[in-house]
Structures are given as structure tokens and as C-alpha cells.
Amino acid sequence: MKTLDAIAAELQGYDPQALPAATVGAFLHALVEPLTEVESLALPQALDRVLAQDVISPISVPPHDNAAMDGYAVHGEALRTDGDTVLRVLGTCLAGQARWRTPVPPDACVRVMTGAVMPEGLDTVVPVEFVQPVPGPATASVAAGAAPQTTANGATEFIRIPPGVVRPGDHRRLCGEDLMAGQPALLAGQRLGPAALGLLASLGIAEIPVVRRPRVAYFSTGDEILSLGQALRPGAVFDSNRYTVTGLLRRLGADVIDMGVVPDDPAALEQAFREAARLADAVITSGGVSMGEADHTKAMMRRLGEVVFWRIAMRPGRPMAVGRLHVPGRDRPTLLFGLPGNPVAVMVTFVAFVRPALLRLMGARHTEALLMRARSAEVMRKKPGRTEYQRGIVSRDADGTPWVRTTGNQGSGVLRSMVEANALIVLGHTQGSVAVGQEVDVMLFDGVI
Ligand SMILES: Nc1nc2c(c(=O)[nH]1)N[C@H]1C(S)=C(S)[C@@H](COP(=O)(O)OP(=O)(O)OC[C@H]3O[C@@H](n4cnc5c(N)ncnc54)[C@H](O)[C@@H]3O)O[C@H]1N2
Numbered sequence: 001m002k003t004l005d006a007i008a009a010e011l012q013g014y015d016p017q018a019l020p021a022a023t024v025g026a027f028l029h030a031l032v033e034p035l036t037e038v039e040s041l042a043l044p045q046a047l048d049r050v051l052a053q054d055v056i057s058p059i060s061v062p063p064h065d066n067a068a069m070d071g072y073a074v075h076g077e078a079l080r081t082d083g084d085t086v087l088r089v090l091g092t093c094l095a096g097q098a099r100w101r102t103p104v105p106p107d108a109c110v111r112v113m114t115g116a117v118m119p120e121g122l123d124t125v126v127p128v129e130f131v132q133p134v135p136g137p138a139t140a141s142v143a144a145g146a147a148p149q150t151t152a153n154g155a156t157e158f159i160r161i162p163p164g165v166v167r168p169g170d171h172r173r174l175c176g177e178d179l180m181a182g183q184p185a186l187l188a189g190q191r192l193g194p195a196a197l198g199l200l201a202s203l204g205i206a207e208i209p210v211v212r213r214p215r216v217a218y219f220s221t222g223d224e225i226l227s228l229g230q231a232l233r234p235g236a237v238f239d240s241n242r243y244t245v246t247g248l249l250r251r252l253g254a255d256v257i258d259m260g261v262v263p264d265d266p267a268a269l270e271q272a273f274r275e276a277a278r279l280a281d282a283v284i285t286s287g288g289v290s291m292g293e294a295d296h297t298k299a300m301m302r303r304l305g306e307v308v309f310w311r312i313a314m315r316p317g318r319p320m321a322v323g324r325l326h327v328p329g330r331d332r333p334t335l336l337f338g339l340p341g342n343p344v345a346v347m348v349t350f351v352a353f354v355r356p357a358l359l360r361l362m363g364a365r366h367t368e369a370l371l372m373r374a375r376s377a378e379v380m381r382k383k384p385g386r387t388e389y390q391r392g393i394v395s396r397d398a399d400g401t402p403w404v405r406t407t408g409n410q411g412s413g414v415l416r417s418m419v420e421a422n423a424l425i426v427l428g429h430t431q432g433s434v435a436v437g438q439e440v441d442v443m444l445f446d447g448v449i
């Protein structure tokens with residue numbers, strides 16, 4: 001296992017006094033070793049978990065060429081381009097029925113429903129909307145042999161297809177066009193959303209190996225922090241971070257160990273850290289990481305374990321502390337995330353750093369949130385040299401162009417504006433002030449917050 005100093009030494013431009021957000025991300029990536037324990041789960045239980053092994057398709061999907069539309073399966077090259085084609089209907093083949101095997105001559109066709117196996121030799125489906133029934137052959141000669149389809153009154157059924165409505169090969173789904181037997185269908189590290197579960201089901205796979213859930217312990221610190229149910233007293237505030245952080249963790253699929261509030265008392269903090277580190281893969285705390293006289297969290301992290309304390313070049317969230325704690329008898333250290341106490345700072349540091357780090361712990365290949373671009377509806381003052389996360393509301397104008405405005409007061413205690421926002425505006429390290437109409441990066445909350 002690398003020392004924290006060794007990781008820091010490998011990062012270009014590492015400056016513990018003003019670490020750019022991107023370097024913090026790279027540090028965490030190097031620090032966090034993915035979990036290796038695997039469990040096998042039935043598909044419904046595997047939602048949002050991370051796939052532990054590549055999945056190779058045991059079958060082709062679809063398993064046979066089939067009709068993509070309700071209509072008539074025909075020989076594509078028998079369709080005339082200079083006039084109507086009239087074909088005799090030999091019969092009907094529904095989805096789920098065995099393949100139509102009676103030979104179909106070029107002047108005949110088979111009625112098919114979407115999903116029906118393509119009759120042997122036929123390669124094209126003419127959707128029913130393009131087809132007119134005709135009482136008898138106008139131009140086509142009836143080939144001997146195959147039994148024609150008959151209508152209710154006993155007459156043979158024919159159809160007329162105008163020229164140019166389909167090309168040979170149209171409206172047919174090819175065997176294996178979704179997945180080919182023997183090819184990788186999903187790779188290890190894929191987070192299993194509803195689409196991936198559906199894909200696994202389409203392969204007939206009912207159980208799947210996934211990485212175990214990470215166990216994450218959380219406690220709030222501060223003598224002024226009240227748990228719900230306690231009487232409000234002067235100088236005190238209710239613990240909101242407990243609910244934002246544990247909510248973010250649950251959405252991520254972590255096993256949450258909620259340890260409530262710990263007072264600003266070194267002995268209590270030590271006990272809480274030791275207990276949390278023993279139980280969990282990662283410990284998250286809020287409060288006590290800045291310069292105040294009662295800010296013991298960072299000091300305790302350093303006393304019990306290893307700490308890199310960054311002055312991260314970001315706002316909010318500058319004093320976040322990260323480290324690890326070695327628990328006797330355990331082969332991997334527990335990760336420590338000392339988040340700032342301010343209610344917005346705690347959420348921003350979680351989304352910016354803790355979430356990608358935990359996704360890496362969970363074995364996910366993609367850990368970073370996707371940033372989109374939107375035009376700023378207002379002037380935003382900003383100095384280069386730090387990353388700023390502002391709460392924003394993204395909406396689209398009449399042309400469909402995305403615009404973003406801030407929620408107003410960006411104080412890092414103003415949780416209300418986190419609720420009003422639907423995105424974080426991410427003004428990068430080198431970015432200066434933003435003019436009206438200028439494009440900026442936005443991170444849509446989209447199920448994360
Ligand atoms: N001299 C300096 N002062 C401060 C600095 C600094 O660099 N130098 N940094 C400021 C920044 S930035 C932040 S953020 C805060 C972070 O401070 P702490 O992590 O030590 O957090 P606390 O002091 O414990 O609390 C800050 C603020 O948040 C409220 N809080 C804390 N926990 C909760 C909770 N669980 N639920 C709701 N609200 C909570 C707390 O009451 C305080 O108002 O430090 C600045 N100061």
C-alpha cells in the first residue's frame with residue numbers, strides 16, 4: 001500500500017496549501033482501492049450495484065431474424081420499382097410461433113406480426129399501412145404448390161404494394177443485432193441501472209455477481225448540533241447534515257451506519273472514530289475541520305491515522321480533510337472524509353469528491369459526474385485559481401437552448417437554495433468571471449442530490 005506522501009509525490013503540481021479540485025480527484029483515485037468481495041444477487045436486488053465480472057452473451061439477441069413491424073414478409077428483390085407489386089398471401093405467422101417453413105415463391109408473401117420469426121427465405125417486411133388488399137391477382141401469376149391464404153368468404157387473399165415504400169431488407173431485425181453469442185455484453189465495473197438489468201434478462205441471466213455494498217459510517221460533530229426531537233436552545237441548530245449525507249449515501253447504494261451527533265470533545269470523538277473505523281470501509285464526518293478552537297475532527301484524524309489536510313482551491317468546501325485509519329487485524333485501511341460543517345459545503349464536497357471516491361471503492365469504472373454546458377443568464381464574478389460550485393437552475397428557452405441562473409444567496413449555510421437548484425454550476429480552476437450568454441459547465445442533480 002502506498003503512503004499518502006508517495007501518492008502526493010506522483011501528482012504534478014501538488015501543493016498542499018492550494019490544491020486544485022482536479023488534483024484532489026486524482027489523489028483520491030490513487031488512494032482508494034476497489035473492494036474485491038463479490039456476492040451473487042438475483043436481478044431485482046442487483047439494481048445500482050456494480051458488476052464484478054464481465055458478462056459474455058450465452059445466446060444471440062434477438063435469437064432469430066424477426067419482423068420489426070406488423071405487415072407482410074416478402075422477397076425484397078421481388079418488389080417492383082416501376083409499379084405496384086401484387087403478392088399472394090400464404091398465411092400468417094405470429095410472434096412466438098414456430099418459423100414458417102413452407103417455401104414462399106417470389107410472387108407470394110406471409111403476413112407477420114412484430115417479433116415473428118422471419119419466414120425462411122424472406123428478408124423484408126412491408127408494414128401493413130403501405131399495403132392494400134386486392135380481390136385477385138391483377139398482374140401476378142399464382143404459382144402452383146403452396147396453399148394460398150383464404151379470406152372468410154373463401155376467396156384467396158392478395159395484397160398490392162406501391163413502388164418505393166420499402167427497400168429490400170427493411171423492417172427486419174437481424175439475429176444477434178443487439179448481442180452476439182460469445183461477445184462481451186457488459187464489462188466488470190458497470191453500474192447496473194434498469195437498462196443493464198433488462199439486458200441481462202434478455203440473455204436469460206437471472207443471477208449476477210456484484211461487488212458487495214460499501215459500509216459507510218457517518219457522524220455529525222459539534223456541541224451546537226441537536227438531534228431531531230431535542231428542544232431547540234439558544235445557539236444550537238438542528239442536525240441537517242445527517243440527513244443530507246445519509247440520503248446521498250443511500251442513493252449511492254451504501255450500507256449506512258448512522259452514528260448521530262458527537263460532541264466537540266476529544267475523548268468522545270476518539271471513541272466515535274475508532275468505533276466507526278472498525279465497522280466501516282469509510283467514515284464521513286461533518287464539522288470541526290477549520291481553524292476554530294473546538295475544531296477537533298482534523299486533529300483527531302491525524303492522531304489516530306494518516307491525514308492529508310488540503311486547503312482545496314474550491315468554494316465552498318475549502319477545509320475538507322481526507323485520510324485513512326489502520327484498524328488492527330484488518331487488511332485494508334478505513335477511509336476518512338472530514339467534511340466541513342456548513343450544510344452546503346458538506347453536500348458539495350460529497351458530490352465533488354466523496355461520491356467519486358466511493359464509486360471507485362464500489363468498483364465502478366465511471367466515477368465522475370457528467371458535466372453539461374449551459375449559457376449563463378447572469379454575470380458571475382469569479383477569480384481564477386479555485387473551483388467554485390454555485391447552486392443553479394437550468395431551464396431551456398423557446399429554441400431549446402439550456403440557460404442557467406444562480407439561486408441567489410450562495411452562502412454555504414443556505415440549504416434552501418440547494419433545494420431550489422437542479423444543478424451545480426461548476427466554474428473551473430482557471431475560469432474568470434462569466435458574462436451573460438457565456439457557456440458554463442453544469443452538473444445536473446439528476447437523481448444524485
Ligand atoms: N478562520 C477561519 N475560519 C473558517 C475557515 C477558515 O479557513 N479560517 N473556513 C470556513 C469554512 S470555508 C467553513 S466551510 C467552515 C467549516 O468549519 P467546520 O468544518 O469546522 O464546521 P463547524 O465550524 O463545525 O460548522 C460550520 C457551520 O456549520 C454548521 N453546522 C455544522 N454541523 C452541522 C450539522 N450537522 N447540521 C447543520 N449545521 C451544521 C455550524 O453550526 C456552523 O454554523 O469554517 C469556516 N471558518
Ligand code: MOO
Nearest residue numbers: 316317318345412
Ligand atoms: O467554503 Mo466553506 O466550505 O464556506 O463553506
